Amino acid sequence: MRFKDKVVLVTGATRNTGVSIAALFIREGAKVCINGCTEKGLQKGASELNRAGLKNFDQFIGDISDIVQVEKMFQLIKEKYGRLDILVNNAANQGVGMKFDTMKPDDFLQVLKVNLLGTFQVSQQAVRIMVEQKSKGTIINLGSNVSKRAIHDRIAYVTSKGGIDALTKAMATDLGSKGIRVNMVAPGYIYTDRWDELSPEVKKRRRSNIPLGSEASGEDISQAVAFLASDAAKNITGERLVVDGGCSAQHLPLDIDL
Incomplete structure (x- = not known):
């Protein structure tokens, strides 16, 4: 087991990819802290893990855009475990359907508060625990391939993921001397429950x-996160690992490039 007895925090572990990431770390021997911003969402994630027969986790509620809630969550984690080995910044506001010319500034700001400020706040609290440990720790941020190739009507989300690119590099630069590695996984399409609402033609x-020829599964993203968190990546920091089936490599999609 790659992560036996490691303490791991996965934010946004209420559904889809977050649950998959938490499940992988539990299967690999870690003590996992799952986070969600609502009790209902957190219970949904916990139920999925329980149905899979996975038990070695604790639940920590907290809106990562709210520093008071973040500080409280980390106080509880420190009291429970006394350490933190791996942080996975997975929580995100998707910002779906926000058009540039009609969206309100507060809507734009709320996406950035969760995705960018929230990642910073959670990471800062994690680092304050990690630096006190003999074996420091590692942080994996969840970015997106849209930070390099924008998509329509998601301007706040695209902007926030561009910020995650830069934040990852800056954190890696500042924290390397403290023995803390920081990397990013940048997915493209991931099969989530939102895909269940799509027509066969759109899929x-x-x-x-x-x-x-296929979108990523939660397991695909989880394996990329686990690699960057593992000793196999012990000399890797500040990197962006793209998991998008090759979308970022191509100039034009197949139905146009004919």
Whole structure:
């Protein structure tokens, strides 16, 4: 087991990719802290883990955009475990359907408060625990391939993920001397429960425009996160690992590039 007895915090572990990441670390021997911003969401994530027969986790509620809630969460984690080995910054506001010319400034700001400020706040609290340990720790941020190739009507989300790119590099630069590694996984399409609402035609078109022919699973993203968290990546920091089936490599999608 790669992570036996390691203490891991996964933010936004209430559904989809966050639950998959938490599940992988539990299966690999870690003591996992799952976070969600609401009790209902947190219970949903816990139920999925329980149904999979996974028990070695604790629940910590907290809105990562609220520093008071973040500080309280970390106080509880420190009291419970006394350490933190791995932080996975997965929580995100998707900012779906926000059009540039009609969205309100407060809506734009709320996405940045969760995705960018929240990642910073959680990471800062994690580092304050990690630096006190003999074996420091590692942080993995969840970015997106849209930070390099923007998509329509997601301007706040795209902007926030561009910030995560820069934040990851800056954190890696500042924290390397403290023995803390910081990297990022940048997914493209991931099969989530939102895909269940798509028509077969839309799914087919999306997949036809992915060079490998299929979207990522939660397990695909989890394995990338686990690699960067593991000793196999002990000399890697400040990097952006793209997991998007080759979408970022191509100039034009297949249905245009003919």
